[in-house]
Amino acid sequence: MAHILRDKGFNTFVIIGGIAAWRKAGGHLESVPKNDLVKLPTFS
Amino acid sequence: MSHLLAILGRHGYSLTFAVLLAETVGLPFPASIALVAAGAAIASHTLSATGVVLAALAGLILGDIWQFWLGRYTGWALLGFLCRLSMNPETCILRSAESFYKRGKETLLVAKFVPGVNTMAAPLAGSMKMPFGQFLRLDLAGCVLYVATYLLLGYVSRDFLAAVLNSIYTASRVMEGIIIAALIAYVVYRIVQYQKYREYYFVPRVQAEDLAARLEAGEADRLQIVDVRSHGYYDIGAERIFGSIRIEPNNLEEEIKNLPKDKDIYLYCT
Numbered sequence: 001m002a003h004i005l006r007d008k009g010f011n012t013f014v015i016i017g018g019i020a021a022w023r024k025a026g027g028h029l030e031s032v033p034k035n036d037l038v039k040l041p042t043f044s
Numbered sequence: 045m046s047h048l049l050a051i052l053g054r055h056g057y058s059l060t061f062a063v064l065l066a067e068t069v070g071l072p073f074p075a076s077i078a079l080v081a082a083g084a085a086i087a088s089h090t091l092s093a094t095g096v097v098l099a100a101l102a103g104l105i106l107g108d109i110w111q112f113w114l115g116r117y118t119g120w121a122l123l124g125f126l127c128r129l130s131m132n133p134e135t136c137i138l139r140s141a142e143s144f145y146k147r148g149k150e151t152l153l154v155a156k157f158v159p160g161v162n163t164m165a166a167p168l169a170g171s172m173k174m175p176f177g178q179f180l181r182l183d184l185a186g187c188v189l190y191v192a193t194y195l196l197l198g199y200v201s202r203d204f205l206a207a208v209l210n211s212i213y214t215a216s217r218v219m220e221g222i223i224i225a226a227l228i229a230y231v232v233y234r235i236v237q238y239q240k241y242r243e244y245y246f247v248p249r250v251q252a253e254d255l256a257a258r259l260e261a262g263e264a265d266r267l268q269i270v271d272v273r274s275h276g277y278y279d280i281g282a283e284r285i286f287g288s289i290r291i292e293p294n295n296l297e298e299e300i301k302n303l304p305k306d307k308d309i310y311l312y313c314t
Contacts (some may be wrong), residue, residue, distance in 0.1 A: 001272050001296065002247040002311055008300060013248045015255060015312040019273070019285060022312065025252040028286035037282065038291055040120065040138070041145035043174040 047241045056082060056091040061099040068107025070163045074157075075104075076194050083198020097191060104156070104187040105180075108166040112179055115170025124314075144168045152182040156190035255310055267308040285312060 005012040023029060041042065054206040060082050067075035079100060115122050123137055144151060148169065155165035169179045258267060269288035284290070291299045303309060 001291070004296065005300070005311070007249060007308060010108045010303060010305060010309045012309045014290060015310055016249045016251055018313045019283070020314060021252040022285050025256055027252060027256050029283040030286045032284050038138075040141040040172075041054045042172045043145070043148070
């Protein structure tokens with residue numbers, strides 16, 4: 001995806017280690033808004 | 045064949061148990077071949093049918109129970125991890141969940157026969173909160189069907205298997221040559237691919253601490269953090285980096301239109 005964005009002209013960077021590294025570095029997190037949650041079916 | 049049966053005679057039960065357990069938890073072990081070999085060993089009175097069936101069922105069911113509870117406790121993360129190997133992880137998660145919801149009970153009965161599905165069925169049942177008792181009943185039925193089918197196949201085709209194995213021993217040198225040639229071809233293919241797409245590998249990467257420093261320096265309005273995880277949005281309580289936005293991987297062309305071109309874009313995944 002980073003390659004595609006760079007091809008489209010966006011100045012793109014990738015965060016090494018993703019959200020796990022961010023969390024480890026003590027960065028701020030927020031809960032995913034309920035409207036953004038994808039609901040998958042369950043048997044219960 | 046006699047060499048194989050000798051090995052099976054010494055370690056047959058533990059080998060059957062270990063191979064089936066390993067295959068059930070996702071390791072690349074040939075469970076069906078092990079069962080066919082065990083069936084041939086039963087036919088030649090090297091192993092007892094009761095011992096093999098018990099060892100096989102124990103391996104399969106213990107592995108499935110482990111996978112079930114792993115799925116239950118990790119939620120959709122385990123499915124997301126397994127789907128990483130697919131061409132489209134996002135679609136893989138959605139389709140797997142919907143398909144299993146519609147046909148989950150029947151799937152558990154035949155899952156062992158389908159490569160890929162055999163590894164995913166138990167964790168899916170766990171993730172989708174199937175009652176454990178129901179899972180155990182269906183899984184046991186599926187395991188019995190699987191074990192019986194391949195043991196029977198090995199039992200009735202023992203002579204045929206002996207002929208096949210003898211042919212394989214004879215042709216082993218040819219096989220070695222083919223495998224070495226295939227490995228060389230694969231290495232050459234990877235080198236060619238690397239050379240072809242080498243320029244794409246240069247996407248700047250930054251440490252989380254460096255980005256945090258930019259934010260603390262008051263540069264938040266000059267950058268946009270984007271969440272491109274293919275999963276992580278299925279469990280209540282899921283978190284993301286503060287102020288980040290989500291890009292739906294399946295709708296990339298449309299999502300790109302909403303991205304600011306005058307800001308630095310920072311992508312992150314799990």
